[in-house]
Amino acid sequence: MSDCQAYDRAPWSDQYEHPIEPDQVVAGYDSLPDLIREASQAYCDKIAFTTCMPNGMNGSLRYSEVEEMSDAFAVYLREELGLEAGTRVAVQMPNCLSFPIAAFGTLKAGCVLVNTNPLYTGPEMRHQFNDSGAEVVVILDMFMDKLESVIKETPVKHVVVCSLAQWFPPIVRGIMKGVLRWWNRAIPDHNLKATSIHRAVEVGRRRLNEDSISVADYSSGIRLEDGAVLQYTGGTTGVSKGALLSHGNLLVNMRQLDLISQDYAEPGKDCVVTALPMYHIFAFTVNLLLFYHHGGRNVLVPSPRPIQNCQRAIENYPVNWITGVNTLYNALLNEEWFNVYPPKTMKVALAGGTALHQSVAERWEQVVGCPIAEGYGLTESSPLLCFNPISRTRQDSIGIPAPGTQVRIVDEEGQCVTPGEAGELIAKGPQIMQGYWNRPEETEKTLRDGWLYTGDVAAMDEDGFFRIVDRKKDMILVSGFNVYPNEVEECLAQVDKVHESAVVGLTDEKSGEVPWAFVVKRDESLTEQELAAHCKENLAGYKRPKRFIFRDELPKTPVGKVLRKELRAEIEDGSKAATAKTKNKTAA
Incomplete structure (x- = not known):
């Protein structure tokens, strides 16, 4: 039996909270x-929608x-x-x-x-x-x-x-x-x-x-295959391109979400905080479409920055669902008002968009009393591809494939790797986009024989649970060894004095690349020496950041993803400027 056949046996099929038959994964509407x-x-x-301003003013x-x-x-x-x-x-x-x-x-x-x-x-x-x-x-x-x-x-x-x-x-x-x-x-x-x-x-x-x-x-x-939404993506790594999502793509993805949340959704009774922007595919499908479908009340936060903007939305309404990314949850946990008066009615928090740090997930459950169920998806998949069963979430895991979705981990030649080995995550399912708008060449690179090549490095365990290692483009190659920024950032997150961090790879004459860490302090007494000592104790030598740079904040997308490329460019541009200055002095 080939490795790919092993994946197609779907070891995750026993992990669903309810048995799911193939004929259940349908659009349900025309x-x-x-x-x-x-x-x-x-x-x-x-009430369908309530916009709540930072001062509590609202309209519904x-x-x-x-x-x-x-x-x-x-x-x-x-x-x-x-x-x-x-x-x-x-x-x-x-x-x-x-x-x-x-x-x-x-x-x-x-x-x-x-x-x-x-x-x-x-x-x-x-x-x-x-x-x-x-x-x-x-x-x-x-x-x-x-x-x-x-x-x-x-x-x-x-x-x-x-x-x-x-x-x-x-x-x-x-x-x-x-x-x-x-x-x-x-x-x-x-x-x-x-x-x-x-x-x-x-x-x-x-x-x-x-x-x-x-x-x-x-x-x-x-028709189900007709385009409904042009969702632009790729702006953080190149020219933005439009993923054409059909009516069928979005309807089936909602059905997949229905099947995995059926024990927790209460049609006509749920209330969700929408701090993520609805123009982003995560909040568009989950908060806007799915909660409307279920008769939920959507409490809209126009901008979650600063994080105090969310206070009235969380405190003034009986919210029991929230969607967010790691940075949003981390920011809430660093607010005194949130820790003193955590939302008592909250039953489920959903995370996606970027890696959820284990330390954040643990603190959230301690403070709020409900789990954060991490999922995984892309704009190109409407977005859900994988999810954590809510009753038994696994930390440091994106969970198992959504019903009706095939997922494989492949090497550079497109061959399936063995369970536990890292490779590129590829997926096939009814939620995968029709293609990139007017970009056939880009579509052919990303969609091959019906499989979506995500560009994310992941691994699958024997139970069929998947773990994201990092983005292929963000991987740092140190003397031939792979260093994944997420792993180093998770290590830094264990330091109580660290608010958040971002790790990028910079060119190095000796090793090809070296990691640099940008750190936002929670405690002003934090020093580079403390961070270096912590990394020395917890990371192999080639994974340890060469430099720690303290900043007041990290550049982020509107959803909260850290823009590593901007941090990398900041250092590279500074190095070029310094080199040019040296050359000018020498010439003079």
């Missing part, structure tokens, strides 16, 4: 609009309101703007009440949603709008100046603008708008022609009533 429509009707009187929308307004927005797109099915509509905003209206309305219109990071610079916006061919942008008013600087160089024809205070109670809305515009100076002046999302909904509502339009007709011809 399209995402069908799912949205059913949930809206089933939970019409319940019920399921019936989300349904009615997203229907009206769909009519606006199709009838007022004249969009055809399949037209790309970019939505560029943080977590707020306008997001589900714009996103659901776009899907109901039969258009393709282009999730866009609101923190993008002008050039990044120009690239994404040009690459996607977006004809409409729905954007927060705080970013209109950036859009104005590039819009003439894009195919964008229509702009719809919203505010953080959209659909808040009138008095609260007025106060917030005044503070944002006049006190914080957060809303820039611009000369763009734009329609407010409130006006767009009003126009769509009028057309819907006057013209006897059936919104369901817009999506009636959608």
Whole structure:
């Protein structure tokens, strides 16, 4: 029997909390609009979304309101703007009440949603709008100046603008708008022609009533393989490219999530804190789509930085679910208010996006009393590929493959390695993307014979549980030995005085590369000598950082992933500058 046959025997099949048959892993709906429509009707009187500001000001929308307004927005797109099915509509905003209206309305219109990071610079916006061919942008008013600087160089024809205070109670809305515009100076002046999302909904509502339009007709011809979302990825390692996720990809991934959380989900009763941005695939699928499907209440945090921004959302609502990344959980655990008054109703925390440190997982369970169930996925897989069974999570593990998903660990030649050996994780399943938008060569590199090559180094144990070792691109090669930054960072996390760290590889004449560690202190008394002594005791010589550099903070993506490439570039650019300076002195 070959090694690959051993993997295909699915040693993890006995690890599921319930037996799962292949015929259970199905989409369940013809399209995402069908799912949205059913949930809206089933939970019409319940609150669907609440935006909670750092000071506690808030606004909410019920399921019936989300349904009615997203229907009206769909009519606006199709009838007022004249969009055809399949037209790309970019939505560029943080977590707020306008997001589900714009996103659901776009899907109901039969258009393709282009999730866009609101923190993008002008050039990044120009690239994404040009690459996607977006004809409409729905954007927060705080970013209109950036859009104005590039819009003439894009195919964008229509702009719809919203505010953080959209659909808040009138008095609260007025106060917030005044503070944002006049006190914080957060809303820039611009000369763009734009329609407010409130006006767009009003126009769509009028057309819907006057013209006897059936919104369901817009999506009636959608097939499961048709594109629903263009989710951009790769911006931290190269040119950003759009993963085309179909209605079927997202619906099946939600079904997979349903099957593994069935003992913990309470339809119509759950309340989730959404601090991760919904324009990111993790929160988009899990928080926005899945919890809407289950009739949950979504408490939206527009920005979790600083972490105190989450306090009112956690303290003022009966939250029992939370999704996050290692840095978010670590930041919460370092807050006095969180430790003194941890959320008593919390039953499950879900982690993904980046490696969860064991020390963080242990502290979370001690403080909160519930486990963090770490999972694993990519934008290209909608995103879930692996998960930890909630009742028996394993630390330092991403768990087992999602139902209906095949996972293998392969070497450089694409051959399966033996259990326990590290190699690249590849996966096949119904949640895998259709391909990269207009990039056939990139698609062929990543999708081979139906297998998604993730670029992550992992290993599988005898029970079928997987462990991520690191990103192939982040691996450090020291005198022929592989050093994985995650391992060194986990070692540093064991030091109580360390808040967080990031390890990168720098060029070295003797060994090829050496690890350097960037460290944020929790205790100002921390020294390089303490860190060096700890690493000497816990790491082999070639794994120990050559330098420890203290910083006030680490550069991160909006989701909270540390940008190792920026840290590496910082040192490399400094070295080049120093070399040039030396040469200039010598020449002089």
